[in-house]
Amino acid sequence: MSQLEITGLRKHYGSFEALKGxxxxxxxxxxxxxxxxxxxxxxxxxxxxxxxxESSHGxxxxxxxxxxxxxxxxxxxxxxxxxxxxxxxxxxxxxxAFGLRARRVADAEVNRRVGEAAEMLGxxxxxxxxPRQLSGGQRQRVAIGxxxxxxxxxxxxxxxxxxxxAQLRDGMRAEIKRLHGEIGKTTIYVTHDQIEAMTLxxxxxxxxxxxxxxxxxxxxxFERPRTRFVAGFLGSPQMNFLPVEAGADGxxxxxxxRLPRPLNASGATGSLVLGVRPEHFSRAGEPxxxxxxxxxxxDLVQPTGTRTYAQFRVxxxxxxxxxxxxxxxxxxxxxxxxxxxARVSLFDADGIAxx
Amino acid sequence: xxxxxxxxxxxxxRFILALxxxxxxxxxxxxxxxxxxxxxxxxxxxPPVWWPxxxxxxxxxxxxxDGDVETIGNSLFIAGASTLVATLLGTMCAxxxxxxxxxxxxxxxxxxxxxxxxxxxxxxxxxxxxVALGLVDTYIGLIMLYTAFNLPYVxxxxxxxxxxxxxxxxxxxxxxxxxxxxxxxxxxxxxxxxGLFATAVFTxxxxxxxxxxxxxLTRNEVTTFPVQVTHYFGGQSNLWAKIAAMSVxxxxxxFIVVAFLQRFLVRGISLGAVKG
Ligand SMILES: Nc1ncnc2c1ncn2[C@@H]1O[C@H](COP(=O)(O)OP(=O)(O)OP(=O)(O)O)[C@@H](O)[C@H]1O
Ligand SMILES: [Mg+2]
Numbered sequence: 001m002s003q004l005e006i007t008g009l010r011k012h013y014g015s016f017e018a019l020k021g022x023x024x025x026x027x028x029x030x031x032x033x034x035x036x037x038x039x040x041x042x043x044x045x046x047x048x049x050x051x052x053x054e055s056s057h058g059x060x061x062x063x064x065x066x067x068x069x070x071x072x073x074x075x076x077x078x079x080x081x082x083x084x085x086x087x088x089x090x091x092x093x094x095x096x097a098f099g100l101r102a103r104r105v106a107d108a109e110v111n112r113r114v115g116e117a118a119e120m121l122g123x124x125x126x127x128x129x130x131p132r133q134l135s136g137g138q139r140q141r142v143a144i145g146x147x148x149x150x151x152x153x154x155x156x157x158x159x160x161x162x163x164x165x166a167q168l169r170d171g172m173r174a175e176i177k178r179l180h181g182e183i184g185k186t187t188i189y190v191t192h193d194q195i196e197a198m199t200l201x202x203x204x205x206x207x208x209x210x211x212x213x214x215x216x217x218x219x220x221x222f223e224r225p226r227t228r229f230v231a232g233f234l235g236s237p238q239m240n241f242l243p244v245e246a247g248a249d250g251x252x253x254x255x256x257x258r259l260p261r262p263l264n265a266s267g268a269t270g271s272l273v274l275g276v277r278p279e280h281f282s283r284a285g286e287p288x289x290x291x292x293x294x295x296x297x298x299d300l301v302q303p304t305g306t307r308t309y310a311q312f313r314v315x316x317x318x319x320x321x322x323x324x325x326x327x328x329x330x331x332x333x334x335x336x337x338x339x340x341x342a343r344v345s346l347f348d349a350d351g352i353a354x355x
Numbered sequence: 356x357x358x359x360x361x362x363x364x365x366x367x368x369r370f371i372l373a374l375x376x377x378x379x380x381x382x383x384x385x386x387x388x389x390x391x392x393x394x395x396x397x398x399x400x401x402p403p404v405w406w407p408x409x410x411x412x413x414x415x416x417x418x419x420x421d422g423d424v425e426t427i428g429n430s431l432f433i434a435g436a437s438t439l440v441a442t443l444l445g446t447m448c449a450x451x452x453x454x455x456x457x458x459x460x461x462x463x464x465x466x467x468x469x470x471x472x473x474x475x476x477x478x479x480x481x482x483x484x485x486v487a488l489g490l491v492d493t494y495i496g497l498i499m500l501y502t503a504f505n506l507p508y509v510x511x512x513x514x515x516x517x518x519x520x521x522x523x524x525x526x527x528x529x530x531x532x533x534x535x536x537x538x539x540x541x542x543x544x545x546x547x548x549x550g551l552f553a554t555a556v557f558t559x560x561x562x563x564x565x566x567x568x569x570x571x572l573t574r575n576e577v578t579t580f581p582v583q584v585t586h587y588f589g590g591q592s593n594l595w596a597k598i599a600a601m602s603v604x605x606x607x608x609x610f611i612v613v614a615f616l617q618r619f620l621v622r623g624i625s626l627g628a629v630k631g
Contacts, residue, residue, distance in 0.1 A: 050526075050530055051529075051530075052526050052529065052530070071529070071534075072526075072529040072530045073529060073530070073531075073532040073533060073534065077530060078530065078531075079526075079527065079530045081523045081526070081527055082523075083521065083523055085521070085523040085524050085526070085527035087524060087542065087545070088546075089545045089546070089548075098528070098531055099531035099532055102528070102531050102532035102533050102537070103532050146527075146531070150531070
């Protein structure tokens, strides 16, 4: 049974509609990530689940019980905020114990559970400190500890790592994933970072302007985006979008070069958009009949160490290809690239993927 | 930035300057205090006596014997009670305004505008009201009045302090299982503690010093300390000994309150300006 069931959820702020009908069900134990561009309604959805915002329409059910009219405290949810929300006048111990004290848990039990959580997060030596004596990463651990000690039904995270520097973020991300594995509680995690979404999620829910654009397993969404928006949002560097004229026998690019029809797309013709991820390109060998092949003039080379990004133009369009390191040394090189026509996507004029 | 340790002439000059300023401002207080310990002869002798022969408490003894000091008790009770009620009610109002925009955007401006009316303008209507309600010369009358005067100030100040509390702290507490009232008590109050004390001190001092309404609205039952002092200014002569002794007694509670809350005061006043 799904633990969280959202049906027809809408949220108005005055005349502005922040959520325009969300239907979602999250099974028990799943790590579900809400992702999407800034302002798409991720936080609003999360806060509505927590009960910090009231919904205008629709229902939210947890464990089969409709919680729309329950106060946050009665929903038994734990939430971690972006800016940690630690109480500066309480010690780390009391910060972690806060939710237990609120529920009048006995002292011995509080000590035991705070001790366990601190152990799990490696912050036992910090328990007597004040929050202002902690680094950002340590504060984040305390904030997570505060959620972990509670025996909550759902864990909610709203961009918990966005105040940390890049290196710390990688470490904490791994830790959150490990923690979820240990605790196994249903978790909903908001981020606008698609890498975070891809690496953490059992399931990604991609929001756009108050609607769910697509949801699914990370690799599924990455490999079979339903819309051009999804394809562009997931993956870095971004998918390249090339306008093409599609006929029955192939695609004609803006500069006149031809590619065969993608293997997985339907037979639509006319003005379409071809989506090619940088990693769908490779150095071409001897020409093979039916293979996708482009002749290009490299105008920018960006080595990253492991891979090299080569940029070139197709018509007016700037295109990025990801190639092995050292495969291009300098701009001005002429290359033949193979395009993996089994993995590319084709979108119609409305941005819907053709399957 | 660390200040360079001062040494030599600069330090001496600063010290002397500070001393001069201190003497200038403290002299009236010294003079008041010293008069209160003088005998009548010493008070009026010329040239003035800078330090009495013997410190004697006769002037104070009279105040205690005649019961004049009761007025200080009255003032303590009235100022204390109205401060308590005003800060309690005002902080809750401020919370409501700050977090739920109760009364709309202009409400708090309207509230503070009440504080700008010169008191003398409303003395007469208030007097009539008090007569009609039978509140003249009662504790409850003055306590209510001072509470009403101080509420706008408390609401205005506390609203500012509460707005500076990150709303996530409250939301986290709500999710963690607190009721709204518990959030107010366990999150908001600790966060604004400095500001609350600072506001309470000003509220207390206002009620302590208030004169016009106390003069008009009281008779013999609940005379407050400032009103009592004016009784010593006579038509023919002033009772300097009593004025001095009473004034010293009246300064002590304020002195204690401020000394006790000083560290909160400084932090509370600067809290709005410098966020830490
Ligand atoms: N209290 C509010 N009053 C009015 N509009 C609001 C309010 N809160 C959010 N909105 C609007 O609702 C939309 C969704 O906001 P939300 O905070 O959910 O976005 P988000 O996806 O979390 O974005 P971000 O990644 O920037 O945090 C935005 O357009 C925002 O302007
Ligand atoms: Mg957000």
